[in-house]
Amino acid sequence: MAKLTTLYGHPSDPAAFEEHYANTHAPLVENIPNLRQFEAGKIIATPDGSEPPYYWIADLYFESVEQLQSGMGSSEGQAAAEDLQNFATGGATLFISES
Amino acid sequence: MAKLTTLYGHPSDPAAFEEHYANTHAPLVENIPNLRQFEAGKIIATPDGSEPPYYWIADLYFESVEQLQSGMGSSEGQAAAEDLQNFATGGATLFISES
Numbered sequence: 465m466a467k468l469t470t471l472y473g474h475p476s477d478p479a480a481f482e483e484h485y486a487n488t489h490a491p492l493v494e495n496i497p498n499l500r501q502f503e504a505g506k507i508i509a510t511p512d513g514s515e516p517p518y519y520w521i522a523d524l525y526f527e528s529v530e531q532l533q534s535g536m537g538s539s540e541g542q543a544a545a546e547d548l549q550n551f552a553t554g555g556a557t558l559f560i561s562e563s
Numbered sequence: 564m565a566k567l568t569t570l571y572g573h574p575s576d577p578a579a580f581e582e583h584y585a586n587t588h589a590p591l592v593e594n595i596p597n598l599r600q601f602e603a604g605k606i607i608a609t610p611d612g613s614e615p616p617y618y619w620i621a622d623l624y625f626e627s628v629e630q631l632q633s634g635m636g637s638s639e640g641q642a643a644a645e646d647l648q649n650f651a652t653g654g655a656t657l658f659i660s661e662s
Contacts, residue, residue, distance in 0.1 A: 508660065563603060
């Protein structure tokens, strides 16, 4: 299993971020070829009560790294990646893990 | 659904980290009450080819934030949390998300 994790920094306008995420970004993600599962949610707390370092987390699951690369390299994958600049005002940290 | 994510920084001895994770830490996690699902894996790449900012990611899933808090507050949850100091030589960033 291969997972693409995106950690979004705190946006300048949280309501606009969430509106864009739900109505524009999530549908783009759901169009990515080879996508097996998609989880996204708000970061609400840390165990020690400190300020969360990120605002939002999304995990995109694929069957393998090859399937992930193929999906993200498609026109639909590129459209989702390019959409980040339209709403990720707090920045985005992306990485791929395998388990 | 509530998820506790742990992002581990690059350890000083990756082989020792992985050995401890597999043989000591993962069994402690699997003992946590209310735990619904447990995923862990190595971060192998970033989409832009830069150095991954973390070494390892783990996600612990619970039915709700209340179930997460109760599980992590138990003696088994505390044992897993206290074990971090035994192997997380690159530090650990923890946060809770809800979706």
